[in-house]
Amino acid sequence: MKAGARSTLASLWHISDKSTAILIGEFYRQLVKTEVTKAEALRRAQIKLLKDYPNYSRPGYWAPYVLVGNWL
Structure with a gap:
């Protein structure tokens, strides 16, 4: 964000x-x-990881991602 990313x-x-x-x-x-x-897009990616990859279905793999800044 400091470098100017939205x-x-x-x-x-x-x-x-x-998993990342x-x-x-x-x-x-x-x-x-x-x-x-x-x-x-993040929500859909999280759902795909949860449903399509049994090794990564635990929340520890898909839940910790957050968008900072402009979400649009």
Whole structure:
């Protein structure tokens, strides 16, 4: 945010690199493919991780992500 980004996606605690890569990939896929808001793209990515990846279905893997700044 200090560098001038309008928004950033952050985590509240340390998370597995593999689950993060899946979530972030899906987040950007949702942004580009469906043209939804950043908040909605994050929600959809979290749901996908929860439902489609049994190893990462626990909230510790998908819940700690927050959008800071402009959510649109």
